[in-house]
Amino acid sequence: MRSPEPHTPPPAEALLHGQFASWGSGSNGNNNSCPNSPGGPGGLSPAASPTLSPASNYALTLTHTHIHVQRLSPRTGKEARLLLPLSELVGCSCPRAPAPPLLVLYWYPPGKRRKGVSRRRQLRAYLAESRPEAERWSAAVQCLLRGVTVTADTEFSRSLLPRPRRLLLLVNPFSGRGQAMQWCQTHILPMVREANISYNLIQTERQNHARELIREISLPEWDGIIIISGDGLLHEVINGLMERPDWEQAIKIPVGILPCGSGNALAGSINHNAGYDMCLREPLLLNCCFLLCRGGVQPMDLVSVTTSPGPSHNGRSASPRRLFSFLSVAWGFVSDVDIESERYRGLGSARFTLGTLVRIASLRSYKGRLSYLPPSVVTHSPDGTPPPPRRPLSRSITEGLEGFCKAPIHRTSSDMGIKGEGALQGREPCGVDVAREADEEVETCFSLQETRRTLRKNSAPSSQIANTLFNQPALGQQADPESRTPYGVEVMDLNGTYFQRDPYPLDTRERSSTISSPFRHSPFSYKSKPLDQNQNVARPRPLSLLQHSHSNSLPPKLPSLSLSLSPTPPSSPSCASPHASSYLVPRPNTPGSTSPSPSFRTPASSFNFDIADSAGSVKNRPFALPFNPPRDDLLPPLDQPLPTRDWVTIEGDFVLVLALYQSHLGADLHAAPQARFDDGLIHLTFVRAGISRATLLRLFFAMERGSHHSLSSPYVSHVSCRAFRLQPLSTRGTLTVDGELVPYGPLQAQVHPSMARLIVGNSGEKITRF
Numbered sequence: 001m002r003s004p005e006p007h008t009p010p011p012a013e014a015l016l017h018g019q020f021a022s023w024g025s026g027s028n029g030n031n032n033s034c035p036n037s038p039g040g041p042g043g044l045s046p047a048a049s050p051t052l053s054p055a056s057n058y059a060l061t062l063t064h065t066h067i068h069v070q071r072l073s074p075r076t077g078k079e080a081r082l083l084l085p086l087s088e089l090v091g092c093s094c095p096r097a098p099a100p101p102l103l104v105l106y107w108y109p110p111g112k113r114r115k116g117v118s119r120r121r122q123l124r125a126y127l128a129e130s131r132p133e134a135e136r137w138s139a140a141v142q143c144l145l146r147g148v149t150v151t152a153d154t155e156f157s158r159s160l161l162p163r164p165r166r167l168l169l170l171v172n173p174f175s176g177r178g179q180a181m182q183w184c185q186t187h188i189l190p191m192v193r194e195a196n197i198s199y200n201l202i203q204t205e206r207q208n209h210a211r212e213l214i215r216e217i218s219l220p221e222w223d224g225i226i227i228i229s230g231d232g233l234l235h236e237v238i239n240g241l242m243e244r245p246d247w248e249q250a251i252k253i254p255v256g257i258l259p260c261g262s263g264n265a266l267a268g269s270i271n272h273n274a275g276y277d278m279c280l281r282e283p284l285l286l287n288c289c290f291l292l293c294r295g296g297v298q299p300m301d302l303v304s305v306t307t308s309p310g311p312s313h314n315g316r317s318a319s320p321r322r323l324f325s326f327l328s329v330a331w332g333f334v335s336d337v338d339i340e341s342e343r344y345r346g347l348g349s350a351r352f353t354l355g356t357l358v359r360i361a362s363l364r365s366y367k368g369r370l371s372y373l374p375p376s377v378v379t380h381s382p383d384g385t386p387p388p389p390r391r392p393l394s395r396s397i398t399e400g401l402e403g404f405c406k407a408p409i410h411r412t413s414s415d416m417g418i419k420g421e422g423a424l425q426g427r428e429p430c431g432v433d434v435a436r437e438a439d440e441e442v443e444t445c446f447s448l449q450e451t452r453r454t455l456r457k458n459s460a461p462s463s464q465i466a467n468t469l470f471n472q473p474a475l476g477q478q479a480d481p482e483s484r485t486p487y488g489v490e491v492m493d494l495n496g497t498y499f500q501r502d503p504y505p506l507d508t509r510e511r512s513s514t515i516s517s518p519f520r521h522s523p524f525s526y527k528s529k530p531l532d533q534n535q536n537v538a539r540p541r542p543l544s545l546l547q548h549s550h551s552n553s554l555p556p557k558l559p560s561l562s563l564s565l566s567p568t569p570p571s572s573p574s575c576a577s578p579h580a581s582s583y584l585v586p587r588p589n590t591p592g593s594t595s596p597s598p599s600f601r602t603p604a605s606s607f608n609f610d611i612a613d614s615a616g617s618v619k620n621r622p623f624a625l626p627f628n629p630p631r632d633d634l635l636p637p638l639d640q641p642l643p644t645r646d647w648v649t650i651e652g653d654f655v656l657v658l659a660l661y662q663s664h665l666g667a668d669l670h671a672a673p674q675a676r677f678d679d680g681l682i683h684l685t686f687v688r689a690g691i692s693r694a695t696l697l698r699l700f701f702a703m704e705r706g707s708h709h710s711l712s713s714p715y716v717s718h719v720s721c722r723a724f725r726l727q728p729l730s731t732r733g734t735l736t737v738d739g740e741l742v743p744y745g746p747l748q749a750q751v752h753p754s755m756a757r758l759i760v761g762n763s764g765e766k767i768t769r770f
């Protein structure tokens with residue numbers, strides 16, 4: 001942890017100077033650290049005042065930044081001086097009579113620079129000559145902690161102090177490993193009291209309880225809303241605020257988080273922003289609680305996310321949903337791990353590590369289309385306002401995508417396909433004719449099932465996966481370049497329950513530039529199975545690892561040949577290659593985009609979004625937008641085509657797409673090192689199918705240190721944007737927003753800079769106090 005370098009200020013900076021005696025028994029009474037004292041003002045209840053033993057005398061000097069303590073008697077060597085940085089104090093008090101006239105300082109110096117070493121509470125009490133003197137000092141220190149402007153001429157008294165801050169504390173008792181209430185008692189409430197903060201604490205009783213509460217309460221009564229939980233509860237609070245008719249003022253109320261969840265991404269970002277080393281559990285909690293007590297609020301971007309409708313009710317078709325997100329949108333690997341690792345909840349944050357290993361062992365890829373609006377483009381509004389001059393499109397495409405453009409498209413590997421990578425060998429090369437053949441072939445039930453059987457036959461048992469996990473390159477890397485699919489067609493998403501609907505028809509241009517799934521008119525009817533999505537509502541779920549480590553209930557991923565067509569060839573020379581046509585390339589939505597060769601075209605109606613039913617009735621409860629919701633001026637409605645200029649589109653098979661707007665994806669996952677709370681950007685990371693398991697694992701390991709951007713892999717890309725649209729083309733998958741499941745289907749998002757306010761402590765710029 002960083003701690004300010006102590007320095008001896010010039011005497012001119014002194015605000016107060018006075019003499020104090022030690023308080024407590026014994027000759028070392030003034031070094032009275034009481035880390036285990038109960039809460040309240042340092043455990044200094046008047047009745048419990050120990051016998052005074054003024055064995056030592058001290059000279060205290062208060063400056064704007066420090067309290068200098070000099071022992072006057074008995075004079076000893078090096079212990080005689082102490083410098084207390086005000087930046088490490090959470091509060092100060094002068095206990096009322098009949099307690100002696102004490103100046104009590106609540107000091108939380110940071111732990112040593114070692115992972116996991118927590119800040120420790122040290123209570124220091126000094127006996128003043130008189131009560132008014134003790135009160136004057138207490139008022140002076142509190143003025144400095146609360147940011148009241150003072151000088152050496154200030155007459156310090158309590159009247160200078162702003163009223164105590166009032167916080168609404170919302171606790172999810174089941175978050176993380178269910179320790180939130182315990183930590184409230186042992187860590188949070190004592191520190192909050194020492195900071196002279198008033199509070200009301202409410203335990204949530206069910207999912208969406210906080211959201212409903214926040215929609216109703218009178219906000220002016222509170223200076224801030226603090227979540228004592230994981231990121232999910234803050235998601236509820238943000239959306240509760242945005243669903244109020246007075247959302248414009250409501251969303252400006254400072255929000256804070258005290259991490260008691262499993263992931264604690266925002267807390268990790270706050271901890272990092274304050275300059276502290278990465279830490280977890282109680283050390284992280286103490287850091288965040290300390291920063292909260294210090295005050296300090298910074299603007300925070302919110303991202304407006306429009307998701308597909310949930311299941312229709314009573315025959316009425318549902319409409320797209322809008323919600324507000326402070327953390328992330330994830331599709332593929334990351335959301336899978338998030339949701340599937342619910343079963344390991346008892347492990348705390350280790351659940352994600354285990355979930356990652358399990359998912360890497362059975363790696364899946366998902367077909368989809370990702371479009372984004374790069375930040376460098378000063379865009380026009382989708383309602384037709386003429387665009388200002390902009391940078392050449394080709395530049396915005398290639399930025400951050402060099403490796404991406406160079407990479408040839410490969411067949412994607414099956415998650416079980418270590419031994420069975422040749423599962424499709426009989427079907428390749430998958431050129432135009434083969435694509436046609438495939439189109440015809442998969443129209444029949446027989447072919448479909450046969451292919452599925454072939455795939456299964458060629459799948460590796462899990463023991464082989466374990467043995468070969470880190471030895472085998474991914475399928476795409478092994479493939480013979482000659483046999484690479486120049487234009488793949490998704491022919492292998494053969495789960496027998498393929499389902500497409502057409503609530504969001506694409507415009508002709510988009511349709512025509514896209515090879516459709518041949519299953520559009522599949523004879524297989526969709527059997528709506530209640531997915532386990534969104535059903536993580538019955539928390540807590542104390543599930544043991546042993547019970548679930550072998551759970552393999554997830555549907556097997558079947559390999560697919562993917563296709564991405566670029567209507568315009570890659571414009572960057574770096575993308576030029578003999579295999580250019582087989583590259584998975586970013587696709588500018590230029591008006592002049594040409595359709596792919598008719599040979600590859602399928603009927604215009606054959607491309608659709610796939611919307612699988614979501615079973616989450618609780619999480620996806622109807623939500624009420626305010627009358628005048630903030631407008632997504634960069635985005636057309638979800639069922640309309642994107643603007644034809646400025647946007648970049650990438651289509652193909654993805655292992656993951658992650659949109660992050662905080663620096664951390666979990667307290668120990670520094671996934672977007674460049675992100676700032678209010679940078680007005682969405683940081684996109686996407687990983688293409690074809691990446692080897694070992695590389696993916698390396699990526700996540702590097703993410704812990706935030707060094708993954710230097711990991712060179714043609715399958716991994718990092719770009720920033722201000723808006724994006726994600727269109728999953730695989731029938732199954734999970735989409736999460738802030739770690740919460742949302743209906744699977746097309747989704748789009750736009751950043752709204754500095755919309756909310758986050759309590760982050762005093763470090764950083766643009767800090768205001770709450």
Ligand SMILES: Nc1ncnc2c1ncn2[C@@H]1O[C@H](COP(=O)(O)OP(=O)(O)OP(=O)(O)O)[C@@H](O)[C@H]1O
Nearest residue numbers: 175176204205206229230231232233261262263264
């Ligand atoms: N009393 C409650 N009972 C059950 N669920 C609750 C309750 N209070 C809140 N929830 C829901 O629990 C879910 C998880 O909460 P939260 O995200 O805060 O904890 P977590 O999942 O342990 O942490 P993280 O998101 O950091 O991994 C949220 O969707 C929230 O809405």
